Amino acid sequence: MALRIDPWGHTTIKEYEKLFQYFGIKPFREILSQIDKPHKYMTRGIIFGHRDFDKFWKLYKEGAKVAVLTGFMPSGRFHLGHKMVVEQLVYYQKLGIDVYVAIADAEAYSVRKIPREETIRIGVEEYIANMIALGLDPDKTVFYFQTKQDPRYYRLIQMFSRKVTFNELEAIYGELEPAKIMAALTQVADVTYLTHRDLGGYEMLLIPVGADQDPHLRLARDIVDRYSRELGLKPPASTYHRFMTGLDGGKMSSSRPDSAIFLSDKIEEAKRKVFRALTGGRATVEEQRRLGGIPEQCTVFELFAYHLIEDDNELEKIYNDCKSGKLLCGMCKKKAAGLLEEFLRKHQEKLEKAKEKAREIAEKIAPEF
Ligand code: TRP
Ligand code: SF4
Numbered sequence: 001m002a003l004r005i006d007p008w009g010h011t012t013i014k015e016y017e018k019l020f021q022y023f024g025i026k027p028f029r030e031i032l033s034q035i036d037k038p039h040k041y042m043t044r045g046i047i048f049g050h051r052d053f054d055k056f057w058k059l060y061k062e063g064a065k066v067a068v069l070t071g072f073m074p075s076g077r078f079h080l081g082h083k084m085v086v087e088q089l090v091y092y093q094k095l096g097i098d099v100y101v102a103i104a105d106a107e108a109y110s111v112r113k114i115p116r117e118e119t120i121r122i123g124v125e126e127y128i129a130n131m132i133a134l135g136l137d138p139d140k141t142v143f144y145f146q147t148k149q150d151p152r153y154y155r156l157i158q159m160f161s162r163k164v165t166f167n168e169l170e171a172i173y174g175e176l177e178p179a180k181i182m183a184a185l186t187q188v189a190d191v192t193y194l195t196h197r198d199l200g201g202y203e204m205l206l207i208p209v210g211a212d213q214d215p216h217l218r219l220a221r222d223i224v225d226r227y228s229r230e231l232g233l234k235p236p237a238s239t240y241h242r243f244m245t246g247l248d249g250g251k252m253s254s255s256r257p258d259s260a261i262f263l264s265d266k267i268e269e270a271k272r273k274v275f276r277a278l279t280g281g282r283a284t285v286e287e288q289r290r291l292g293g294i295p296e297q298c299t300v301f302e303l304f305a306y307h308l309i310e311d312d313n314e315l316e317k318i319y320n321d322c323k324s325g326k327l328l329c330g331m332c333k334k335k336a337a338g339l340l341e342e343f344l345r346k347h348q349e350k351l352e353k354a355k356e357k358a359r360e361i362a363e364k365i366a367p368e369f
Pocket of ligand 1: 069070071072073102104107186187190191207209213
């Protein structure tokens with residue numbers, strides 16, 4: 001059977017290397033040297049793959065009109081997995097690149113069956129608010145709800161539907177119900193409409209996403225070719241980051257509260273999750289001293305690498321001390337819990353104000369809510 005990725009699924013992608021082989025995603029490390037000040041996700045291999053990032057970067061360097069766009073489905077509480085995407089947006093925004101954020105309320109409505117009002121409320125209070133608190137500049141970022149888009153964006157979806165075949169969808173996604181077909185075509189509009197001559201006229205968009213979103217990008221790349229002359233649509237570049245493993249070892253997901261740290265978690269609650277998290281430690285202290293731990297399989301180490309430790313030397317020391325058996329998981333968890341507490345306290349202080357700002361934005365972009 002063909003290897004397929006289900007963007008709505010609950011399985012974790014374990015073998016990232018396969019994505020190179022099967023889908024033609026390129027290893028990010030090959031282009032790392034082109035970037036003057038790479039983000040830590042780039043140097044740490046957390047952003048592991050890309051399509052056409054080199055083209056995008058060249059255009060950016062030449063001063064061409066480019067933008068970064070990503071999207072979030074407003075289906076639950078905002079957690080550390082979402083924060084990973086926002087960090088990347090902040091990074092590009094600081095480089096002077098225009099940033100757009102789709103709140104995928106149409107997708108949450110049709111695929112997750114969340115009531116419309118609820119998708120908007122979650123979009124504003126959870127997603128937009130947390131993004132602002134994480135440092136995305138509310139005055140420079142364009143947030144939009146899918147259902148509030150220009151009719152010409154919807155017209156694109158209709159045009160795409162005419163040219164895409166069922167076989168093509170099936171080859172990418174397997175069997176799809178109509179709601180998911182709608183969501184997929186809507187996402188194709190998200191990642192292309194800004195290159196439309198009349199809707200933005202960008203030379204190229206970069207879409208930073210988790211690796212599970214690649215099917216949509218493959219579809220987009222196939223479809224836009226058919227509209228490049230007529231509308232000026234251009235294929236998006238994309239980067240792919242690894243997912244954080246859920247703290248319980250599964251996929252990090254809003255639907256399993258113990259798998260994720262939510263940015264609005266009570267401090268004690270968040271720390272409790274860290275203390276219960278799955279580590280790469282051995283069964284006994286004696287064994288750990290003798291064999292060392294396995295940081296590659298440790299969700300606490302991921303917390304450090306993805307979120308809590310900026311300094312590469314410090315991270316490397318933890319890695320080595322774990323491997324050599326010097327470090328024990330208890331000590332390590334204490335450190336992680338302490339750093340997490342510090343981060344959450346600061347973040348939650350900012351969150352209150354950010355919520356006000358998010359509501360102001362909502363008055364403009366979703367006025368009746
Ligand atoms: N499907 C994405 C998710 O489930 C959300 C999304 C919608 C998106 N439109 C997008 C992501 C455009 C990136 C780009 O989270
Ligand atoms: Fe993970 Fe730390 Fe234990 Fe190593 S010592 S397995 S990094 S918790």
